[in-house]
Amino acid sequence: MLTYEVNIWSIRQRAGRAKPYQLRWVVGPQEHSKSFRLKTQAEGRQLELMAALRAREPFDTITGLPDSELRALNSPTWYAHARDYVEMKWPTVSAKHRASIAESLATVTPTLVKDERGAPTTHTLRTALYAWAFRLVKDEDDKWQRRIDLEEPPEHIARALDWITRKSLQVTDLDTPVVLRSALRALSLKMDGTPAAPNTVNRKIPVLSNALRYAVELDRLTTNPLTKIDWTAPEVDDEIDFRYVPGPRLARQIIDAAAEQGPRSRHLRAFFGCLYYAAARPAEAASLLHANCTLPDEGWGEIILAKSTARIGSAWTDTGESYDSRGLKRRARNATRSVPIPPAFVQMLREHIEEFGIAPDGRLFRAARGGHILTKEYGEIWTAARALALPEPQLRTPLAETAYSARKAGISLWIASGVAPAEVARRAGHSIAVLHRFYNMILNDHQDEDNARIGHALTEADETP
Incomplete structure (x- = not known):
């Protein structure tokens, strides 16, 4: 038991002992002692106990040790x-x-x-x-x-x-x-x-x-x-450099070029389209089910993103499989996200289903030989498609460097089109705070237009009798 009832006695000398200098102290009802060969050793230990007492440390009645020493004694590695x-x-x-x-x-x-x-x-x-x-x-x-x-x-x-x-x-x-x-x-x-x-x-x-x-x-x-500890983690510049985010024309060119890489790549055209037109994360697109797609003959459709499937390695999953299927990022396990999709992507998905069908578990996108789409597989195809779509000088820059650039391009397009930031964040699966942290530059580009709208509204209010 720990207590603050501690009394440290003076050092006494006992002649004829190998360790003649004895320090005694009382913790609660229990008396404790320790003997030393040299008086300076006893005095040093006495000072340690008094320092703990001054620091308002409780002492253990059984061992007589201050709490800090007791913790160190019992501490695991x-x-x-x-x-x-x-x-x-x-x-x-x-x-x-x-x-x-x-x-x-x-x-x-x-x-x-x-x-x-x-x-x-x-x-x-x-x-x-x-x-x-x-x-x-x-x-x-x-x-x-x-x-x-x-x-x-x-x-x-x-x-x-x-x-x-x-x-x-x-x-x-x-x-x-x-x-x-x-x-x-x-x-x-x-x-x-x-x-x-x-x-x-x-x-x-x-x-x-x-x-x-x-x-x-x-x-x-x-x-x-x-x-x-006076230590600060390294700063991360989260804001996206929009010089290297592909515009609508280039994004479509790379997506179309993916289909020109042969049988190993044609099935990925709609997968990349999902990243661009629906701003889905790759792991979300990989989990998209046919049952969660509304694909009308004409007009806009809708997809519902419900899961995220990523290849982690069988050593870390519950099932022993190399893929881990989870809920959407930073959402409750059963949360979903609906995203309206334009007619161009509706048609792309319809063509994909007609040509490749759907997986036995209902997924739209599979690897060339079946199974889950590998990051390595779609990464290589994107790199090859990028090389076809970009001129040599741009190939040496980070422009559209990875497939994830298609998602950034889709979100940027929504913002540039004037979609409200709250709706952009909802469709992209971001919070408003994250959207502003990553896309602050392009959001700020709309300040003049927003100011003009506000000014127009104020002018109309002033002119209204």
Whole structure:
């Protein structure tokens, strides 16, 4: 039990003892003592206890130790805590988030060690942590278990995990700024020592912060030590450079050029059209069902985006398949998003269905040999189509560099056409705040027109009797 009832007595000397100088103190009803060979040692310990008392630390009645020392004594290692954190998070997060957690912890954990004597290679240790220590698998009863508890790792992996088990610092050591800074520095660098991309750093930092918050939750730390560090994550310029977003004509040319890459690519024309005309994310378009399409003979149609399917790897999914199907990004699992589509895209989808049919599960878009569309597959086709559509000077720029550019082009077209920002955000699956952060430049381009509309309305109001 912890108490503030502490009384520290003076040091007494006992002749004829190997350790003649005895320090005694009382915590609650319990008396404690410790003997020292030298008086200066006893005095030093006395000062430590008095400092804890002045800092208003409670003392433990059983051990007689201040709370901070008791925490350090009982603190697990960072490596053990990181494994506990993974086990806690795993069942409730997406496959992509699981992989990100494992990657972030595998980056920071090797730096939080007592020393590096006998350390395995960086690659071996990262692999051991990422693929074994921070990964769960299902047992025969379909329950999540730590992989290293169910499978026998290769010898070099086992040695690496044994080393980190012995060398890992305690969780309480992270309350020391110099230790925590080493972890932050690791998150800021690639394996080769060069600076990591700002987006990568900003993706990994929350994992470290959340793991530290979990330590507070488990009473392994009193506060999140990150709040004590004067450190700022690298700034990310989210605003899109519209010099490199394709306009309507170029976007259509690249989409049409995709169909000219042979049998391996023709089926992707409508897929790219979905990214442009409906501003769907690639993972959303890959999940589009025929049942969620309204495709009239004439006029505008509608598609309903309901899922997002991304290839993560079988190691991270619930099903053991390489694809993870989730709800829409930053939406409730069963949320949907309806997007009106223009007649040109309605016709494109009708032609696609007539030529390629639909998948057994109702999906419109499949890979050339069936199955889910691969990022590598549509990325290569987009690059080839871009090379056909762009002149040589523009090929050397980031103009329409990736297939995702088609989505940016579609959203930009809506804004330029005068669609209200709230409606653009709804169709694109953004919040208003995110829309303004990414598309602020093109939104600001409409300020003169908006000001003119407001001025016209004010003039009419003044002239109305």
